[in-house]
Amino acid sequence: MTGVCQNRVVVVTGAGQGLGRAHALALAAEGARVVVNDLGEAADTVAEEINAAGGAAVADLGDVSDWRYAEALVARAVAEFGTLDALVNNAGINRDRMMVSMTEAEWDLVVKVNLKGHAAPLRHAAAYWRERSKQGRPVAARVVNTSSGAGLMGSVGQANYGAAKAGIAALTVIAAEEMARYGITVNAIAPSARTPMTEAVAALADRMRAPEAGFDAMHPGNVSPLVVWLASAESGDVTGRVFEAEGGTISVADGWQHGPRAARDRRWAPSEIGPALRSLLAEAPAPAPVYGA
Structure with missing residues (x-):
């Protein structure tokens, strides 16, 4: 059977465990040749598992928030498999703490690994495709x-x-607009699943949710079919979108939009702002609640 990603070359970052591992295995099962990135030897284990099942994978160990390593990761994919077709940016960490107690190191590390760790591989992959x-x-x-x-x-x-x-x-919506001219689509997922990062929270969610017979709603593999399709050639008409995925549910996330407005042909007086904003807020939909509020 020909998979939806047959012979496509895909880099998956943070693929040694959790969601990244599930994505790498699912992509390989659909015919992709996979470069499995992570910091530790777990990446070797995932690549070996793919190869043992008859797929094609190599492990590449390194920090994707390092600009030079990200460039080398793209080059490794091309050297091993002759090209690069898709990049799945998955690497991430958390250091949870209330803002008033957060240290500078906790802020810097999380922003570096998550945000720069997306931007660096994306930048170098896009340069190759351009x-x-x-x-x-x-x-x-x-x-x-x-x-x-x-x-x-x-x-x-x-x-x-x-x-x-x-x-x-x-970054997703900006890159999608900038890179469309080169044949590149850029989308994002917002997944909910049981992983080493979310295990405690997911365990609580499992206890609160009525289980369906034979279906583990928090298994990370539930998210991977969406990733596989977005990495396929078939998804070329979809870009600049964010999709939420949990269990058997996928949805389109609707981000910031221009809402109700009030306009003058002159500068506003401070005394006019309060009544105007209250009127606008009465027209606007209520924001989605913050998790944990």
Whole structure:
């Protein structure tokens, strides 16, 4: 059977465990040749598992927030498999703490790994695809970023993580617009699943949710079919979108939109602002609640 990603070359970052591992295995099962990135030896284990099952994978260990390593990661994919067709940016960490207690190191590390760890591989993959496009060679490139409900709605105790994940959502829509001319689509997912990062919260969610017979709604593999399709050639008409995925549910996240407005042909007086804003807020839909509020 020919899979939807047959012979496509895909880099998956943070693929040693959790969602990244599930994505790498699912992509390989659909015919992709996979470069499995992570910091530790777990990446070797995932690549070995893919190869043992008859797929094609190599492990590449390194920090994707390092600009030079990200460039080398793209080059490794091309050297091993002759090309690069898709990048799945999944690598991430959290260091949860209330904002008033957060350290500078906790802020910097989370923003570096999550946001820069998306931007660096995306930048170098896009440069490779732009050059191919300029040479007149066909490009059907795909980028799948990983945002989060914490970035879309906010999450108490995750100001660093939420800010980075919100940045990834903005990066997605900007890159989609900039890169469309080169045959590159850029989308993002906001997944909810049981992973080493979310295990405690997911366990609580499992206890609160009535289980369906034979269906583990929090298994990370539930998210992977969406990633596989977005990485395929078939998804070429979809770009600049963010999708939420949990269990058997997928949805389109609707981000910031221009809402109700009031206009004058002169400068507003401060005394006029309060009544005007209250009137606008009465017309506007209520914001989605912050997680944990």
